[in-house]
Amino acid sequence: MSAALLDSFDLLADRLGGVAKLRELILSLAVRGRLVPQDPNDEPASELLKRIRAEKDRLIKEGKIKQDKQLPEIREDEPRHEWPEGWACVRFGDYCHEVCTGPFGSIIHKEDYVSGGVPLINPSHMVGGLICPDPDVSLPHEKAKEFAAYALSAGDIVLARRGEVGRYAVVTAEECGWLCGTGSFFVKFAREPNRAFLGLLFSSSDLRAHLQGKSVGTTMVNLNQKILLEMPLGIPPLAEQSRIVAKVEELMALCDRLEAEQGHAARVQRHWVEAALDQLAESADADEFRRHWQHLAAHFDTLFTTPESIDRLDATLLQLAVRGKLVPQDPTDEPASELLKQIRGERERLIKEGKIKRDKPLPPVSEDEQVYMLPMGWEWTRLQDLALAGPTNGFSPRPSPEETDFRCLTLSATTKGHLRPECFKFVEVDERTAQQFYLKQGDLLIQRGNSIDYVGISAIYDLPSDRFIYPDLMMRIQLTPSVDSRFVHRWLNCTFGRTYFMKNATGTQGTMPKVNQTTVARTPVPLPPLAEQSRIVAQVEKLLSLTASLKARLTAAQTKQAHLAEALVAELTTATPTAPNAEERFAKRA
Secondary structure, three states, rough: HHHHHHOOHHHHHHHEEEEEEEHHHHHHHHHOOOOOOOOOOOOOOHHHHHHHHHHHHHHHHHOOOOOOOOOOOOOOOOOOOOOHHHHHEEEEEHHEEEEEOOOOOOOHHHOOHHHHHHHHHHHHHEEEEOOOOOOOOOOOOHHHHHHHEEOOOOOOEEEEEEEEEEEEEOHHHOOOOEEEEEOEEEEEEEOOOEEEEEEHHOOOOOOOHHHHHHHHHOOOOOHHHHHOOOEEEEOOOHHHHHHHHHHHHHHHHHHHHHHHHHHHHHHHHHHHHHHHHHHHOOOOOHHHHHHHHHHHOHHHHHHHOOOOHHHHHHHHHHHHHOOOOOOOOOOOOHHHHHHHHHHHHHHHHHHHHOOOOOOOOOOOOOHOOOOOOOOOOOEEEEHHHHOOOEEEEOOOEEOOOOOOOOOEEEEEHHHHOOOOOOEEEEEOOHHHHHHEEEOOOOOOOEEOOOOOOOOOOOOEOOOOOOOOOOOOOOEEEEOOOOOOHHHHHHHOOHHHHHHHHHHHHHHHOOOOOOHHHHHHHEEEEEEEOOHHHHHHHOOOOOHHHHHHHHHHHHHHHHHHHHHHHHHHHHHHHOOOOOOOOHHHHHHHHH
């Protein structure tokens, strides 16, 4: 099957989601006997097991190892694979001579450690099948003599018995005499078993999943000798073990090369995306933006190949929009200064009529708060100066296990920057209270508390009024109809608006970041003429619709690739290795 795997190597790496997944597949195929062809001339594994048993009995008789207990037969209901001809399915305890547990923490303490003594091998010192000791975790030579029973020999395998189960390392001649440390097992084998193949077994996701499922403990998983001894293994003939190890080494070297190539390609891709977006972001006006956009659009499919790159494109477009770079200015537009006068007049009228309350005046936006130079006809203002009411906090009544007449939005309803009305819960609240918190069409919702990535994110409530109430961790602002709320919403969610909220959020370490009503009311907003607001919003929606279509096509392609990868993997893992022309059938299909 290795030829078929090689034929589809790059394909699988892309469609499985990366080289790491491909490595997992290689290991899985290796330990199931699907990686190299079987040779009917190989001595079957059953003969190897007989010799291991005979040597084990001799060592027991000589008093060199303890008498082992009879292990239960492997049951039909235990998870196992259809092993190839010549393989044997055995308990781990039947394949090794002895499993020994390292010293417990009650007999060895950190204060016993010295630097440069006899190394203790704990799970953290097992890295990629090798022992990587810490010079400061060792015992004085005299003290080490007291722990001679835990001394390691060349050919032993040390295993983690807590934490990351399946972690292992092979003891070489250089580490002979070092000590098995706390939290570890050390396993002794006959001379014949291939240690590198044993390493493949312990590295495979199948074996690790088995150990994880059998392990005990809540805060930290632990293994005991019984779990390890009774673990079922598929053992190939010795000659095949060597072929498998050689093939895995060959394929892992290919993975290394492919990973390096992909990393280089990804860096180049990011460089070109950054350069293209930087050029777009530096557009001096709408005409220059149009020229840059036309050039960018011609290379969409080659530049924007990940959801993250498309998200960066969206963010760049919003930055250009709120800086007045997407659409041309019209000198006949009434300037924003006149619009602000109209809004103040409108607010004064409503205050006199008793329909809204007078807010505490806020200072003008200072030069330090003006994050960029505005186009002609624009003005910096505060969010409060564009509102008829708010910001006001919401209300979170008791959730109801049953359906009620009242729906309260959850935070998830606005975290995407648009309203998701399916994100709600039924609540218990009286009608009079609900009336205070019912959302009205056109309300602007702002998250006042969430993770730092979402605090301050906004969405427009665009459904009929009085359907939902809004929760305590949201604020509502009712903007004057003299501004386009969609433009204000885009400003709050662009990079500049997000930076303001993240900078001004409060909260200590371990608590939820929040913004208060004053922070929201003081939010600086760049205000274009009303006619230009509408032109900007229309252009933003048109461009974001294009990028959404691009992302949808990308997602569909990735989904199709994932399904094909699943089919390829299924073919690789289930095909019988000895079946005639199995590799040719798969290669043709791939």
